[in-house]
Amino acid sequence: MKFVCSQNDFSNNLSLVSRAVPTRPTHPILANVLMVADIVKQKISLTAFDLSLGIETSFDANISEGGQTTLPAKLLNDIVSRLPEGEISLISEETKDNQTNLLYLKSASGKFQIRTISADEFPPLPMIENDDFIELPTITITEGLRGVLFASSNDELKQVLTGVHLKGTADSLEFAATDGHRLSVVEAMFSSEIDNKKEQTLKTKNSNEFSVTIPAKALRELEKIIHNNNDFEVIQLQIDDLQVIFYLGKQKLTIRKLDGNYPKYSMLIPQKFEHVISLDRKNFLNSLERVAVLASQKNNLVKCVFNNKKQIILLSVETQDLGSAEESIEAKITGESGDIAFNIKYLMDGLKALSTKEIKMQLNEGNKPVIFNPLGGLKMTYLVMPVQMVK
Amino acid sequence: MKFVCSQNDFSNNLSLVSRAVPTRPTHPILANVLMVADIVKQKISLTAFDLSLGIETSFDANISEGGQTTLPAKLLNDIVSRLPEGEISLISEETKDNQTNLLYLKSASGKFQIRTISADEFPPLPMIENDDFIELPTITITEGLRGVLFASSNDELKQVLTGVHLKGTADSLEFAATDGHRLSVVEAMFSSEIDNKKEQTLKTKNSNEFSVTIPAKALRELEKIIHNNNDFEVIQLQIDDLQVIFYLGKQKLTIRKLDGNYPKYSMLIPQKFEHVISLDRKNFLNSLERVAVLASQKNNLVKCVFNNKKQIILLSVETQDLGSAEESIEAKITGESGDIAFNIKYLMDGLKALSTKEIKMQLNEGNKPVIFNPLGGLKMTYLVMPVQMVK
Numbered sequence: 001m002k003f004v005c006s007q008n009d010f011s012n013n014l015s016l017v018s019r020a021v022p023t024r025p026t027h028p029i030l031a032n033v034l035m036v037a038d039i040v041k042q043k044i045s046l047t048a049f050d051l052s053l054g055i056e057t058s059f060d061a062n063i064s065e066g067g068q069t070t071l072p073a074k075l076l077n078d079i080v081s082r083l084p085e086g087e088i089s090l091i092s093e094e095t096k097d098n099q100t101n102l103l104y105l106k107s108a109s110g111k112f113q114i115r116t117i118s119a120d121e122f123p124p125l126p127m128i129e130n131d132d133f134i135e136l137p138t139i140t141i142t143e144g145l146r147g148v149l150f151a152s153s154n155d156e157l158k159q160v161l162t163g164v165h166l167k168g169t170a171d172s173l174e175f176a177a178t179d180g181h182r183l184s185v186v187e188a189m190f191s192s193e194i195d196n197k198k199e200q201t202l203k204t205k206n207s208n209e210f211s212v213t214i215p216a217k218a219l220r221e222l223e224k225i226i227h228n229n230n231d232f233e234v235i236q237l238q239i240d241d242l243q244v245i246f247y248l249g250k251q252k253l254t255i256r257k258l259d260g261n262y263p264k265y266s267m268l269i270p271q272k273f274e275h276v277i278s279l280d281r282k283n284f285l286n287s288l289e290r291v292a293v294l295a296s297q298k299n300n301l302v303k304c305v306f307n308n309k310k311q312i313i314l315l316s317v318e319t320q321d322l323g324s325a326e327e328s329i330e331a332k333i334t335g336e337s338g339d340i341a342f343n344i345k346y347l348m349d350g351l352k353a354l355s356t357k358e359i360k361m362q363l364n365e366g367n368k369p370v371i372f373n374p375l376g377g378l379k380m381t382y383l384v385m386p387v388q389m390v391k
Numbered sequence: 392m393k394f395v396c397s398q399n400d401f402s403n404n405l406s407l408v409s410r411a412v413p414t415r416p417t418h419p420i421l422a423n424v425l426m427v428a429d430i431v432k433q434k435i436s437l438t439a440f441d442l443s444l445g446i447e448t449s450f451d452a453n454i455s456e457g458g459q460t461t462l463p464a465k466l467l468n469d470i471v472s473r474l475p476e477g478e479i480s481l482i483s484e485e486t487k488d489n490q491t492n493l494l495y496l497k498s499a500s501g502k503f504q505i506r507t508i509s510a511d512e513f514p515p516l517p518m519i520e521n522d523d524f525i526e527l528p529t530i531t532i533t534e535g536l537r538g539v540l541f542a543s544s545n546d547e548l549k550q551v552l553t554g555v556h557l558k559g560t561a562d563s564l565e566f567a568a569t570d571g572h573r574l575s576v577v578e579a580m581f582s583s584e585i586d587n588k589k590e591q592t593l594k595t596k597n598s599n600e601f602s603v604t605i606p607a608k609a610l611r612e613l614e615k616i617i618h619n620n621n622d623f624e625v626i627q628l629q630i631d632d633l634q635v636i637f638y639l640g641k642q643k644l645t646i647r648k649l650d651g652n653y654p655k656y657s658m659l660i661p662q663k664f665e666h667v668i669s670l671d672r673k674n675f676l677n678s679l680e681r682v683a684v685l686a687s688q689k690n691n692l693v694k695c696v697f698n699n700k701k702q703i704i705l706l707s708v709e710t711q712d713l714g715s716a717e718e719s720i721e722a723k724i725t726g727e728s729g730d731i732a733f734n735i736k737y738l739m740d741g742l743k744a745l746s747t748k749e750i751k752m753q754l755n756e757g758n759k760p761v762i763f764n765p766l767g768g769l770k771m772t773y774l775v776m777p778v779q780m781v782k
Contacts, residue, residue, distance in 0.1 A: 075713060078684040082677070102714060109678060110718035112685075286473070287500060293469040294503075322466060323493065327501030
């Protein structure tokens with residue numbers, strides 16, 4: 001393998017695939033990045049794979065000799081990102097019987113020799129045989145992920161709940177995540193405007209419907225990659241029994257699906273409410289952040305009293321050791337006055353993810369789920385279970 | 392105690408004194424901040440003290456009832472920093488026989504009750520009885536600290552080496568720090584220009600000379616406070632057997648001196664050199680950072696070969712497991728060619744602290760100390776002990 005490329009291209013693509021390199025690899029080869037020089041296409045492709053998430057990317061290079069090898073991803077990335085801008089040249093000769101293969105890297109001011117491991121040892125990225133490509137607007141993916149990712153569980157024992165559930169139909173895409181205490185659902189409709197180019201949005205060959213649970217961890221990487229390269233309007237999806245593949249321009253993310261049935265969450269969302277409250281999201285969040293200073297020292301419990309007559313919500317936190325806090329927020333309250341208590345962290349997480357100025361809060365007596373929706377904008381539902389108060 | 396003040400003033404001053412609140416207080420009262428309302432001066436003063444560093448600051452307030460109390464610093468700071476801008480009012484009634492004293496804090500949207508501890512329990516900041524005030528230009532302090540702080544030891548067992556040594560005469564101030572492996576010295580001269588206003592620079596009543604070792608940890612806080620409030624040109628110093636006090640505008644830092652004799656470091660600095668090399672600091676540092684990627688995986692050892700004929704320095708790092716690195720830098724080399732090895736971390740630390748474009752490196756054969764100086768600008772000497780090479 002022998003090629004010359006720009007430091008900038010090499011560095012950007014390396015740091016991109018490095019997201020799929022595990023910090024504590026179960027096998028040494030997983031700490032490496034696969035580098036393939038395709039002399040016909042004059043392209044270098046880089047691949048990293050932690051067995052759950054695989055990232056592949058490619059860039060142009062001046063290749064005089066094709067070949068492939070693997071290199072320690074972190075070490076290579078640390079070196080290449082520190083090289084001065086300009087051309088760098090790389091040479092590697094892989095002989096199977098020789099255990100001390102080296103990559104020679106040359107820049108304007110220096111040269112590096114890095115130990116390689118044979119590309120034969122690198123686990124191949126799973127392929128998807130079918131030809132069903134689903135096309136989705138990038139904005140739909142980013143808004144959906146932003147609205148639900150935070151609500152997934154971080155507890156590896158909760159398996160399917162560590163993922164985000166995606167449900168697609170011909171004209172909608174629904175994102176859902178829950179950790180058992182709260183649930184967030186975003187439903188993206190492909191409106192008439194987009195309908196015109198429907199062939200570009202959900203274009204599926206065999207069926208219009210799909211349903212898949214994808215690890216939140218891998219989706220956070222997808223979110224970051226989109227954030228750093230927002231130069232593609234459309235993302236393609238390919239799904240089979242085991243994998244989901246996202247195609248983003250020159251990048252390809254292969255993600256192992258989560259096994260198991262995702263909970264039937266739509267049944268949890270009440271349809272009728274005794275109390276409907278609308279209020280300013282930012283005001284509510286700021287007040288919660290202040291009383292949270294005390295609540296976080298204790299049991300994270302905040303009490304909300306909604307007063308129909310005064311049209312205010314009174315937030316209060318009591319701690320025996322440190323003191324107490326009280327904040328009042330103006331609100332439009334229909335239905336009788338009442339009170340309810342929450343885990344303040346769950347409340348704040350949801351309010352941060354809702355994106356509109358005004359929001360609606362809907363609830364019933366007793367310890368029934370409470371629903372938050374943005375007023376206008378995205379179709380999003382955030383459900384929180386209240387905490388039973390000791391009266 | 393009863394007063395009204397601006398959220399902004401209260402928050403800024405609280406976060407400033409919070410720097411002296413220990414993260415793991417040895418006694419509960421040290422986690423608190425002392426708040427004194429002076430009805431005559433119409434000023435609130437705040438004090439925090441970890442027994443080594445004490446910070447006192449004051450700000451204007453509308454005080455209708457004087458008094459004093461102490462409050463949990465972190466909790467109070469977390470609340471006040473989140474309050475909306477505008478006026479806040481505070482009331483506290485301290486009755487000695489009542490254990491559950493409270494501070495009542497009211498803002499536009501909420502009210503907080505916070506448990507206080509009697510001000511009587513707060514340890515008084517040490518005072519200095521003499522009237523000898525030393526005045527120093529703020530820029531001298533910041534440049535000196537920047538040039539030496541990094542070289543002090545982080546090992547609490549090394550006692551006096553965890554500090555910075557300050558030595559003042561009528562027309563100079565010398566800063567020094569060493570951890571036993573490297574030494575950094577900055578000498579600030581009060582030039583003729585400043586001589587004109589000599590009464591403002593080293594104005595001392597009894598003597599013109601002082602020598603003191605101050606904990607680096609406290610000086611890092613001083614550095615941050617100066618950085619955040621650079622609206623004073625002069626800093627006053629007061630020194631006695633146990634303490635140093637820095638006066639910065641409305642802030643006062645009381646620091647407990649480090650006991651013990653500081654090493655006679657000036658004897659360590661060689662006066663004659665066989666090799667003198669001048670080179671571009673940034674080029675040198677960038678090359679070191681690249682080869683450090685490999686060196687940091689091993690023993691941090693970098694070898695420097697200086698070649699008089701080619702007028703270059705060749706940096707090289709060898710690791711058996713990962714590979715090797717080589718960088719070359721142009722340099723003006725007088726004296727014969729030769730080689731030397733360093734701990735790359737020490738070398739980079741010093742190069743980062745030197746501030747000029749060009750620097751001078753001076754050394755002798757054998758394992759004698761190596762000296763780095765900036766070319767122009769600050770009078771600074773950075774000394775590093777080389778590492779013996781296995782030949």
